[in-house]
Amino acid sequence: MKTAPDRVHPLWDEFCRHLNSVSSLVELSDLKDKYLGRKRGLISLELRKLGALSPQERPAAGHELNELKKRVEKLLSQRTGEFKEKERLRKLEMEGIDVTLPGYAFAPSAIHPLRRVWKEMEEIFVRMGFAVVSGPEVESDYYNFEALNIPKGHPARDDQDTLYLSENLVLRTHTSPVQIRTMENQKPPIRIIVPGRVYRRDAVDATHTPMFHQIEGLLVDEGISLADLKGTLEVFFKVLFSPDTRVRLRPSYFPFVEPGAELDISCIFCAGGGCRVCKKSGWIEILGAGMVHPRILERVGYDPEKYTGFAWGMGIDRIALLKYQVNDLRLFFENDVRFLRQF
Amino acid sequence: MRISCPWLRDFVDIDILGVETTEVADALTMVGLKVEEIQEFNDNYIFDVEVTTNRPDCLNHLGIAREIAAHFRLRLKPPDFSPPQNEEHNATILSSSVTIENSDLCPRYAARVITGIRIEESPDWLRARLEAVGQRPINNIVDITNYVMLEVGHPLHAFDYEKLQENRIVVRTAKRGESLITLDGVQRKLDSPMLMICDAADVVALAGIMGGEESEVSEGSRSILLESAYFNPATVHRTAKSLGLRTEASFRFERGADAEMPVKALNRACRLIQEIAGGTFASPVMDEYPNPQPQRTLQLRSERIRKVVGVSVDAEFVTDTLPRLEFKVSHAQEGVWEVKVPSFRVDIGIEDDLVEEVARHYGYDRIQTTYPAPSGIGSFLSTHNHDRILTRTLGRFGFLEAFNYVFTNPSKETPFWNHPPSMVAISNPLTEEDTHLRVSLVPGLVEALRRNFHRGNKVVRLFEFGKVFIPSDSGDAEDFKETPRLALLATGEFYQPFWNTFRDEFHFHHLKGIVEVLLEELGHQAEFEARSDIALLHPGIAARVLVNGEALGVLGQLHPRLQETYKFLQTVLVAELSLDPIYRDPLREPQYESLGRFPSIQRDLCFVVDKKVEYATMLSALRELDIPDLQDIQLVDLYQGSTLPWGKVSLAIRLTFANPKKTLTQEEVNRYTDEIFSVLKSTFSAEARS
């Protein structure tokens, strides 16, 4: 059987030579026209000549030409792809920017460090089932002192040097008056916290400001004990600081609680080993607390034989100092934007 | 209170424990007597003990030793309180007497006359003990009175017997016009309710506080009258406070001395005087005690201990611990004790006080933690979400939260209001700076800005939530409103410094936009009204902010007058809003509105109008046309430059039309646009601009 001669068409070599010298898409398109152009294309002309061949010669020559055309087309499209890719890369390269230039400096926002820790503490207590309540910053002598077992002449009044507006009105020295206001208007169970501003007649220095912030807590129900106080605040401080924080209750005295206590947490800086902050004791004094004094329960109309409760008061400012390692209370009230931006 | 370890060893054998001094200190801390510091002094340890105001019985070494002994289960060895030896051999008898005129203020007064004493320097051991706890030695008699006070807690006073007229003591209140030069050389004016120690004629001492200079024991004294009394705490407190005079004696009397201690302390002092200063007793112990105080008895139930503390404490622990603290315990019935309270425990008044006694020696640290049963659902304040949204929104615009003191003073406020504002005054201010309560948050923020400028911070955006205190017109000092506000302050570049943006100073319309968004976030549409009468704002760059016709606050540029006062080189924008009207409305859930299936069409209108025409007036005229398909009007360009006639401004507004039911035709939209322009033309003499 006679097969198509396996020889390379002379146009093939010529095409390959041309293709190698092509250096752009435009030249490539010219090349395509030269060989495949419908009218003048060299291969098209050859194909047209087929008609002049004898019927015996025609199939082999036609086959040969078609093969040639396919190979040329394939090579051209391959080369076109290569040129397009090169073109794209060149364009992308030109579009490139300096990614190391600074990003747009959107104005930073921040909430005040005291607000930040205040809200964090609120959230923990709300999760523990406490309701947040508030009260006036200007209080009557009755709610600030008398109702809390601090009659006139009581030494505890000297400890809390008070700013008076009149004989009867004070800038509250603690958030405790809200305990009384709440119990007067509500039956047990009571489970509240009272965050807010308080005032003392103190000169400003690194550890004192005449205005600061407290969170008062009060829980009154049947069967509430000092052990519950310890458990509740232990959970709170584990969440606020870290799960390995330990708490310690120590006997202390506040006129509106009995028994009274102070609560220390294991030092968050040295984990109890002893450092400068905890004065080598391993403990940091953090709040005052105790069981609500039976006379206060009686005063608001609760039966102290049926109901017991615990209360505490802690300084927000002090906890912010510890948490953010701020070394001077005054910074909280200077409102220097470089300070505020850090929170 | 400084407590010396060698002195403690007189009463309790701490060495037998074989423990470190720090362990003794820790034990004290854990029974409620916090050792703040352990100091070394001449090879001995000094505890600095924080004694709570309810425990005057621990303001001395014996009291502290009693707590240590109880904690470690050691025997307490009190000093010898019995009368001194050989007193019957003293022949010399000097006449004297004690009269109490106000036995409610002075329930007990004991005294004794001693003669033939030598006033000299105290022996070394006595001086050393006093110095170790910070007490300056003076002479042997004064030192002994101080020593006894620091040892057993009872303040004593020695008079020069010969300086007392008629050699007798009268305890009475001061008469008007009387005065006394006290030991510190200060002339004290006395008043009628103050309790005095007097001789037959004059005041010789402030009862329980300080002696007089005249009757002071000095080098030449040969005979003394030694006082050991018990004064009512309230009277000592009142007098000390009104004279502004606090002493070691008043500190103890006002917290509550031991009414059963005067004679014991007197005996203890007499023994020391006999030993150190010589002399003979020239009188018996005169002890005026007309109404001896009854011993208090309380009931203690073991069930109450369990209930309050949350642990069951063994009965043996209770009956062992309380007697160590000198309570007398007797069994009343099953689980109930009858407890007699020692006279020095002025803090024990109810059963729960005894519960605390048991608990603190049981050890608070031994209490196992428990958790209260759930009761109630946690909740935030009703204003919590309002505040959260406001804070978050302000954060978006780069505002930082400021906290300012509420204090101010008239001279600080006057520049802001053109006159001293009516303010709530503090009746006992600590400084001349902080005499009143603020009526606005703005002055505080301006002050904070001044501080920031001083420190080189030029771009400042602050906000503050806080209360202001607004007096009523009644003039009554107690009649005022405590009300919450939000204030904003901004100055400097609006955009952060960047290599690819325009520069723009923070100006009125920036702040206005922020106030609009703030209120919109809470579901309110803000309205603004030009005002030229707001003292702290530029009269031409100021507005009142309203919501539903109710005035909420103000907004504008800080008055150039204030800018000059504060030497600010940049313009400053401020706003202040009342929060009560905002808090009053609960936040509503968003309600979905259909987006409309048909496309909207926009048209821009450009026209020139007189500068005096307020944009808001034009806007409301267009709204009044009531074209339902007109969905939105936006100002997209404003130009007032040299190419325009003087006093004119060129505006471009973008009108958006849409209909929920159909696609609007070009003809409809053209008709609307023509209608709108004809109103602008007829009402505001607007001229079209291409």
Ligand SMILES: [Zn+2]
């Ligand atoms: Zn530490």
